Amino acid sequence: MTLGAGLQPEIQAGLEALLLAMADDEFVIGYWDSEWTGIAPLLEEDVAMSSIAQDEIGHARAFYSLLGELTGRDPDAIAYDRPPEAFRHCRLVDHPRTDWAFTIARRYLYETADAVRLAALADSTFVPLAGLVAKIRREETYHLAHGEGWLRRLADARPEGRTRLLAALRVLAPDAATVFTPLPGEAELVAEGILERPSTALADEWRLRLAPPFDELRLSIPGPAADPATGRTAHGDGFRWLWGEFTAVRNLDPVATW
Amino acid sequence: MGAPGDPGCTGHGGRLRRMAAMPARRRPHLEPYEVFRQEKDGDPMRHGGSVMAPDPELALHYARELYGRRQESTRLWIVRRADIGVLDDPDWLQPPLDRSFKKPGGYVMREKLGQARARSGQAKRAAGAGRAKDPGGA
Numbered sequence: 163m164t165l166g167a168g169l170q171p172e173i174q175a176g177l178e179a180l181l182l183a184m185a186d187d188e189f190v191i192g193y194w195d196s197e198w199t200g201i202a203p204l205l206e207e208d209v210a211m212s213s214i215a216q217d218e219i220g221h222a223r224a225f226y227s228l229l230g231e232l233t234g235r236d237p238d239a240i241a242y243d244r245p246p247e248a249f250r251h252c253r254l255v256d257h258p259r260t261d262w263a264f265t266i267a268r269r270y271l272y273e274t275a276d277a278v279r280l281a282a283l284a285d286s287t288f289v290p291l292a293g294l295v296a297k298i299r300r301e302e303t304y305h306l307a308h309g310e311g312w313l314r315r316l317a318d319a320r321p322e323g324r325t326r327l328l329a330a331l332r333v334l335a336p337d338a339a340t341v342f343t344p345l346p347g348e349a350e351l352v353a354e355g356i357l358e359r360p361s362t363a364l365a366d367e368w369r370l371r372l373a374p375p376f377d378e379l380r381l382s383i384p385g386p387a388a389d390p391a392t393g394r395t396a397h398g399d400g401f402r403w404l405w406g407e408f409t410a411v412r413n414l415d416p417v418a419t420w
Numbered sequence: 421m422g423a424p425g426d427p428g429c430t431g432h433g434g435r436l437r438r439m440a441a442m443p444a445r446r447r448p449h450l451e452p453y454e455v456f457r458q459e460k461d462g463d464p465m466r467h468g469g470s471v472m473a474p475d476p477e478l479a480l481h482y483a484r485e486l487y488g489r490r491q492e493s494t495r496l497w498i499v500r501r502a503d504i505g506v507l508d509d510p511d512w513l514q515p516p517l518d519r520s521f522k523k524p525g526g527y528v529m530r531e532k533l534g535q536a537r538a539r540s541g542q543a544k545r546a547a548g549a550g551r552a553k554d555p556g557g558a
Binding site for chain 1: 511512517518519
């Protein structure tokens with residue numbers, strides 16, 4: 163019997179879409195950021211960023227496992243055996259790693275958005291999800307503090323750090339709000355109390371939350387997503403390259419026991 | 421002299437914080453300095469205890485009298501307690517998710533190590549020098 167036994171089909175479909183979106187977000191940003199291993203700006207930061215990236219992949223694993231229990235599928239198969247177009251991560255995390263300022267800008271936008279999303283699941287009526295989210299939120303407090311520390315450091319580092327940060331934010335702004343791309347079946351999830359509020363309300367809350375630090379550092383708060391309809395479906399060549407990288411070992415021998 | 425390990429601060433909630441919490445106006449004449457000592461050259465610095473002093477220079481003298489006058493130390497570090505960064509937030513240090521994959525204990529190295537040693541022509545080192553299993557963290 164799977165975890166989803168007894169759920170109405172449309173609720174189950176909504177829950178699957180939510181879990182897949184969150185898992186893919188964490189998985190993809192985790193892989194991008196793990197690319198800093200060995201080349202981060204300083205040795206201590208190399209360890210920190212690698213560890214954070216590993217945390218995100220750990221969170222993805224937890225979400226894929228929950229999705230696996232819900233659907234009777236193998237979490238590794240969900241993570242590694244899909245074609246790139248079947249991924250449902252948001253376009254904010256689709257961009258390549260780029261430079262350090264870009265990675266920090268993206269991390270900060272993502273972590274703040276993820277914090278709002280996780281808060282909206284803390285009291286979820288789908289109890290296994292609420293339990294997992296409680297654990298993940300504790301770990302994300304450190305990620306957020308790390309991101310904010312670096313954001314401030316770069317915003318105040320004139321001219322080069324700030325110039326690079328502003329350039330990164332300009333590229334990311336049209337895609338920042340794609341974390342809150344409305345999911346199929348979302349209305350049912352809200353009606354059931356699985357998700358506290360719809361994505362549009364969460365996006366508004368996220369912008370309110372960005373206002374104090376962004377005003378203080380004189381940075382522009384990203385507006386609505388430029389192309390919200392394809393926020394989780396249109397992936398770029400950068401992601402297709404990354405997909406080739408993270409599936410390479412699995413594809414050497416898909417049935418190997420590790 | 422304050423008790424060793426006296427946290428000198430209360431409560432969770434902050435992340436990294438400074439020990440100093442007392443407003444300047446109410447700060448007493450004396451304040452605590454933590455003393456670290458090295459027993460012999462090459463040893464790590466270990467926390468020895470603390471002294472109360474009105475300024476860093478006298479703290480140095482007091483530390484010398486309390487932790488060095490019997491030739492029991494080759495070096496002392498004397499740090500104003502208020503300057504110590506403290507991190508004890510369990511969300512940062514003891515998060516509840518399984519993080520065993522960050523430790524190398526899960527990897528079985530014995531065979532690979534043996535092969536590497538054979539390749540390099542080295543015999544296994546004396547017992548205790550090269551433990552096959554090391555559960556230390558990454």
